[in-house]
Amino acid sequence: MSLQEKLPPRDEVLREFQKKIGGNMLLLAYKLKKWFPIRRSIKEVLLRKPPRYVRAVDGITFYIREGETFCLVGESGCGKTTTGRTLIRLLDPTGGYVFYKARPETLKLLKETLGEKVYISGDYIDLTTVPAKKFKPLRKELQIIFQDPYGSLNPRFKIKDILEEPLLVHGIGGSAEEREKRVLKALEDVKLTPADEFAYRYPHMLSGGQRQRVVVARAVILNPRFVVADEPVSMLDVSIRAEILELMMELKRRYGLTYLFITHDLAVARYICDRIAVMYLGTIVEIADSDTIVENPLHPYTRALIAAVPEPDPSLRHRFKDVPIKGEIPSAAAIPPGCRFHPRCVALDQHPELRSLCTSEQPELIEYEKDHWVACWLYQKK
Amino acid sequence: MPGYVLEVEHLKTYYYTYKGIVKAVDDVSFKLKEGESLGIAGESGCGKSTLAYSLLKLVPPPGRIAGGRIVIDGVDVTRMSEAEVRSKVRWKKISMVFQGAMNALNPVYTVGYQLAEPLMYHKGYSKKEALEEAKKYLQLVGLSPEVINRYPHELSGGMKQRVVIAMALILQPKIVIADEPTTALDVVVQAQILNLLKKLQKELGISIILITHDLSIIAELADKVAIMYAGKIVEFGPLEKVFLEPQHPYTQALLRSIPRLRGEKSKLEWIPGTPPDLRNPPLGCRFAPRCRFAMDICRREPPPEIQLAPDHRVLCWLYAKR
Ligand SMILES: Nc1ncnc2c1ncn2[C@@H]1O[C@H](COP(=O)(O)OP(=O)(O)OP(=O)(O)O)[C@@H](O)[C@H]1O
């Protein structure tokens, strides 16, 4: 398995997807990979064993339209966070392309400072070609809401300082007065009012929900275009989750944001996402609009996930839940050959004729029905 | 007619901190028939775990049971000495799967040892007998008997949770408390653990007290439901009634805030504000500051307990006859 897979030329890939999706494609990840090297034991080093990797994100392809809320769902460890961070270059990808439709002024600036070194074609820039040190202009456009609202706010800083920091880093807002105005406005945007009172509190003086609103404010204060929201409500009580979700949707409408929304909760995904991508062990196994994923899942893994979700319906009481899946999730360092779901696949038991294929070759993600993508041999026309 | 396996009357469990008394469980009463299962739901910090610790008489300091009675299988345990509780009640009549217990398994001992130890200690089994029994319990919770030789780090999260459940069962208690038994688990594993609990309930006839902040999970398992808010049970009743005809404004709001996977996508609601500080709860109804129906009296006086039906009650002024 080579680290650098041979990919088709960028122009070709971009053209193909532009033709297919049209001009409102904001972002396209193509065969994106992030492998983490595993520390080798002395023995392995001495025996010159090849390095091993955790294949956290292993060649995934998807696009996000402008103004869309696109969801990544899947079990713990399947690579959701790594995908989000690699997309916006908080991690450097191991392989693949990320085409992003940047704002014209950003593109112009990058073109001037970097010239031929970066891939720019029309409105799109391949984020993977931007040197890490030159990424700053793009950072404003690409923001993230981190998974842990408790860990992500510095307890020693006042809310005002927390929100002012990104402005200072990017040299935005000019005078201290203007910056303060922006901070207060951001607090009002997330409904922490009276803003001039909340600005002078410390994180520990806020409830969990209020803290999460500060995190949202920090993500939008730079006026981004694309926000990765990594489990923004998972740590919150059910009774206040809807409030944060509603707030995020309102900000999206107001500022024309596009979200990559990461969650392990399919019910939440259904409420707020336009389309859902289901991940399993570093790959995407299915993509469709939210209702289709819930009502007509194709991939055997998606079917198991949907079947497993508990329902607040007392008539289901005491009935055993039939979750069509076998065994346990393997480690990302020991991925099964062929379709990586095959050891757990119940559908495969019903289709013995597919066995040799499923156990030896990885199925590609194909568009089985319009806008409904699935990676499973059951659906490949061979 | 089965009798009550658990009766809790006016239970108060407080934490005596430097900054004041935290009234984590404040005048809680309920009864449970033999074999009946109870779901306890409520927001983080409402006192669910503290209630569970109280039932086992394992309230951590600076907490202490400050009043009320707990009767387990006909015996008042509130009056018992610690030695008596340890030899007669804890683990034998009532046991518990602690919140996060699967990560608290002792890493230096095998699963077999950790299961067998209480049998040797409490029942005087020989090591060989105890290990045989341990194997039986592993099978009961859906694990291979070969797991006795493994160490906790060699098990997946779901397997560890099964081991912890086996540990709670091994002295054959009548009541098993499971505190957030699936919270840290992925949804597929969660469904499998819930299936296991359903099976145990049926096969062993035990009462399960399932504690969770997730009402969907309670709907899968419980016969009765207690909705807790700020140290009090605000609604108690049969599962169907509480879920289909919730009466307390808090229960109603909580049910409307759950996103559902299937069926109509109604607009999600939320409960504005946050739960009160339990050191200094509001004078009247503790939910009043967040309640959309709150009246003057709600802010002034604690609400009475209203019996809506023989098995359904709420703590709310809306139902008081005036
Ligand atoms: N810095 C790292 N070094 C090595 N391995 C890593 C690193 N970060 C993540 N991994 C591994 O990559 C895989 C994917 O992790 P990731 O955090 O992306 O999953 P996730 O889907 O976000 O999970 P969760 O739902 O638990 O947040 C896991 O096996 C994880 O252990």
Ligand SMILES: Nc1ncnc2c1ncn2[C@@H]1O[C@H](COP(=O)(O)OP(=O)(O)OP(=O)(O)O)[C@@H](O)[C@H]1O
């Ligand atoms: N050792 C302690 N000292 C002081 N206060 C405590 C202690 N343990 C718990 N509390 C307080 O008692 C209240 C009830 O806590 P408890 O852990 O029982 O809640 P819970 O409903 O189980 O919450 P969660 O859903 O987060 O597990 C909380 O307000 C908590 O802060």
Ligand code: SF4
């Ligand atoms: S490709 Fe084969 S093993 Fe994989 S999910 Fe489809 S049927 Fe199952």
Ligand SMILES: [Mg+2]
């Ligand atoms: Mg993650």
Ligand SMILES: [Mg+2]
């Ligand atoms: Mg608890």
